[in-house]
Amino acid sequence: MKLDDLRKEINDIDGQMLQLFLKRMEICKSVALYKKENDLPIMQEGREQQIIDNVRAASPEHMADAAAVMFTEVMDISKCIQAEVYTWGKIYDKPEIFRPEQAQVIACQGTSGAYAEAACVKLFGENKPIRFVTGFKDVVDLVERGxxxxxxxxxxxxxxxxxxxxxxxxxxxxFYINNIVRVEITHCFAVKPETDPADVRRVFSKHEALAQCSNFIKNKGLEPMDYANTALAAEMVKNSPDNTIGCICSRSCAEMNGLKIVEEKAADAYPNFTRFICFSKHFAVPENANTISVSFSVPHTPGGLYRILTKFAVYGLNLKKIVNKTVAGKDFEAVIFLDFEGSYENRKVAAFLDDLKTGMGYFKFLGNFTETM
Known part of the structure; x- marks a missing residue:
């Protein structure tokens, strides 16, 4: 048989598969409508595994895994379609509108001159009371306690x-993310006015700031010393009697503390930006919100993450960011953080969120927001 004849056979089979696929999906819609009318869950315990077991049993041993993957994919698409049917006419509680002009107090880590303050001013304006605290958790605690x-x-x-x-x-x-603020970071190396830069042996700053200036620190032969915050490090250097220390901080922070700037641009790369989350206890959404953030634990099954990511293609959603973290207190369980384009009030997004959290051991909706550049 010639290659063209073989390809024709494949095309004929593909056509039959397509028609059967479309027929299956139409039946799935009917199943979803029946479940919705009778208040039945989309997921029926054991049904999916029963189908996969039957597929494996009916397949030659060397094709059993491949057949199981194909039918798993088909069932995942079916569940997406059923979830979308479930949301037809469904009314969701409208969230509050995020109104930064109504904020009374904003919590930031560090002290005046910190980059977090710049993010706060960029989003809320110059005249909002800022409460500075020492640690990241202190910021969360203030918000949680009102x-x-x-x-x-x-x-x-x-x-x-x-x-x-x-x-x-x-x-x-x-808590819920209400907005993202982008701030340009311009780290400088600063010392006390009376300090000879040649005498400096140690440089203090926030861990991330030290990492961002690692080449400069290494080339100068300095010992990096972690400190709670860039602004607090500058304040500490100003008040210290030790003339062998310096800090990495912003230019404005150095000037505010009366420090001498030795190196204007100490960072390894420019431009250098940090994104800050603005969050609250309440689910409040900007009117032009275009990004949704969620987190969840991945099921410990073969292809677990792949099956979740497949849903984005089925729903036609654009994945913007994925972060895989081993989170403290989760016993080495991987937690996925996802950002994707969408609005909470969009029906496809609502269906996707309903579908995504089904069967998850851990799922958290983190917010619907936009980014202030």
Whole structure:
């Protein structure tokens, strides 16, 4: 048989498969309508495994795994279609509108001059009261206790990537992201006015800032020393009697503390941006919200993550970011953080969220927001 004849056979089979696939999906819609009318769940315990077991039993041994994968994919698509049918006419509670102009108190980590303050001012304006605290968790605690309307925390830097501590807090506390703020980071190396830069042996700053300036620190032969915050490090250097220390901080922070700037651009890469989350206890959404964030644990089954990501293609949604973290307190269980394009009020998005959380051991909706550039 010639190659063209073989290809024709494949094309004929593909056509038959397509028609059967379309017929199956139409029946799935009817099944979904029946379940909806009779208040039955989309997922029927054991039904999927029963089908896969039957497929394996009916397949030659060397094709059993491949056949199981194909039918698993078909069933995942079926569940997506059924979830969309389930949301027809479904009414969701409308969230609050995110109104930064109504904020009374905003919590930030560090002190005046910190990059978090710049993010706060960029989103809320110059005249909002900012309450500075020492640690990231302190910011979350103030928001949870109602002592601050919103909190600001860094989540990602363009040089060193994700901020692990923020992701840990997102996994272990209940709050909603209302907005993302992007701030340009311009690290400088600063010392006390009377300090000879040649005498400096140690440089203090936030861990991430030190990482962003690692080449400069190495080339100068300095010992990096972790500190709670870039602004607090500058304040500490100003008040210290030790003339062998310096800090990595912003230019404005150095000037605010009366420090001498030795190196204007100490970072390894420019431009250098940090994205900050603005969060609150309440699900409040900007009017132009275009990004949704969720987190979940991946089922410990072969192809578990792949099956979840397949849903994006079926629903026609654009995945913007995926972060895989081993979160503190989860006993080495991997937690996935996903950002994707969409609005909470979009029916396809609502169906996707309903579908995504079904069967998850851990699932959390983190917010619907936009980014302030």
């Amino acid at each position: 002592r601050a309307d919103y909190g600001i925390l860094p989540i990602e830097n363009s040089t060193v990537g994700s901020i692990a501590e923020t992701y840990d807090l997102m996994a272990s506390h209940d």
